[in-house]
Amino acid sequence: MLTCQSLWRDCVDCFSNKVSSETFQRWFEPIRLETFENNVLTLAVPHNFFLEWFEEHYGNLIIDIVRHNFPANTDVKYIIYTEQPVISVSSEKITKKVKNNKFSHFIEANFDDPENISGLNPSYTFDNFIVAGNSTNSIAKKVSMSVAEKPFNNAFNPVFIYGGVGLGKTHLLNAIGNDIRNKFPELNVFYMQTTVFMDRFINNIASRNSPEFRQFYCSADVVLLDDIQFLNGRHGTQDILFHIFNTLYQNHKQIVFTCDRPTKNLRQMGGMQDRLISRFVSGTSVGLFPPNLETRMAILKSKLTAEKRDIDPIVIEYIAERVDSNVRELEGVMSTALANTLYQDNVDISCVQKIIDNIVANDSEVDRISYAVAEFFNLTIEDIVGKSRQKDIALARHIAMYLANTYTKCTLQKIGALIGGRDHSTVKHAIDNIRNLISTDPDMRKKVSMFEKNLSYDKKNKK
Ligand code: ADP
Ligand code: MG
DSSP, rough: HHHHHHHHHHHHHHHHHSSSHHIIIIIIIEEEEEEEEEEEEEEEOOHHHHHHHHHHHHHHHHHHHHHHSSSSTTTTEEOOOOOOOOOOOOOOOOHHHHHSSSHHHHHHHHSOOTTTOOOOTTTTTSTTTTOOOOOOOHHHHHHHHHHHHOOOTTTTOOOEEEEOTTTSHHHHHHHHHHHHHOOOOTTEEEEEEEHHHHHHHHHHTTOOOHHHHHHHTTSSSSSEEEEEEGGGGGGGHHHHHHHHHHHHHHHBEEEEESSOOOHHHHHHTOOOHHHHHHHHHHHHEEEEEOOOHHOOOOHHHHHHTTTTOOOOEEEEEEHHHOSOOOHHHHHHHHHHHHHHHHOSSOOHHHHHHHHHHHHOOOHHHHHHHHHHHHHHOOOOOOHHHHHOOHHHHHHHHHHHHHHHHHHHOOHHHHHHHHTOOOOHHHHHHHHHHHHHHHHHHHHHHHHHHHHHHHOOOGGGOOO
16 A cells, blocks of 8 residues: 555646646545555545546546556546534534624624524525526536535635526525535534625624624634625725635635626626635636526426416416526516416416516616617716716716616616616606606707617617
8 A cells, every 4th residue: 555655646746747736726636545456546536526527627637647657557446535524613503602602792793683693594405496407507506515515625615606686696505505504513604695794894893893703704614605796896895805715715614605797707897806806716616597498497397386386387388488587587477477376267378478578677688778878978887887976977877777668678676676776766767857858958869869779779669
């Protein structure tokens, strides 16, 4: 075994020369030599997904290098190793922690329910996160499940899950947390919306408690931070998150972020620190994309089964075919259809179409309008959906809202949500303003009709 150890060390040296140090650290360091018997070299790896990925990307390299250092007819076999979690000093059971540990004052001051500081929603699990067939989202689910299988010294740390609205980021993040809490109840798992993290940070600064804030989150074993795009421009919170991240990472604690866009687009937001973005990209990035038809059908059927309800299969198919960009809307259409069955015998296709018209916003059309308006006024899309009250930006935003209201089926509420998270009265005010200007200002009339022409809208398109 001694010689075999030294031969293996030679192999490891060769690997480190062939791949980048980051790849080496992530994919080669976790591998352990188990045995070398009958010309079979057995290597142990952390988990199944690691194995799948590793074999696909580096299987041939390993064979080449092993056969170069060991006898040329050596075969390589893999097994999965098990390891007990490294439990942090502060990871007593949460209830115990609340009663007698040093954070009890902090917890009481910061949590509505001190008995439930994990913040997890128990109804989001891996079992009810559906991916059908070999869809792209299955990678995101597999990575998440691997993290939950071994939330310490993980090859995927940190994980960055990105994807548009309603595609399951919050669901998957909670599923990771719930699964970890079931498997390792002694670990401290914290799930949070980024806005909650920001608010807590600000409250603690106000009460001169920021060291405790930092120590508290540094005591976590797993941090799940949802929607980190809201950190944009919040430099104080970014600083503290950066320090917390470094401490957790150095201690091999698991961190998972979600975001509404991939990391490369975070830079374009203009208010995110490079050093933080580089931490986000240092681990594994996985995307969630609009589910394929098969998955949409499976989600609808699973929801019906969970609620012990039934609906005409043709109607299910109709919904799945048409509501294709957002699972939240898919669920909304189905729930409304189910509610309709309570006072209407037959929920047929025409009834479902009306529900779809009311619920499903044509997001991409609103986005197209916002981009066109931004481009014309030499602004960025962030200006249009941002908070600036600068006169020219506000006017461009009003025009985008007016066009969205005139030419898409979106409600005022939906337009407000898509153009910067504003409420419906703000949108109404914007539309009134532009209507007013159109009737009084020939220049505005010209601008609006130019947009209509460029976006290929004519009077027939009007709602
Ligand atoms: P996001 O955080 O990306 O905006 P959510 O996680 O809140 O989206 O998902 C919106 C809704 O859609 C939730 O009710 C969630 O349970 C459901 N959902 C999303 N993706 C799936 C999926 N693959 N399987 C089952 N339900 C899903
Ligand atoms: Mg979410």
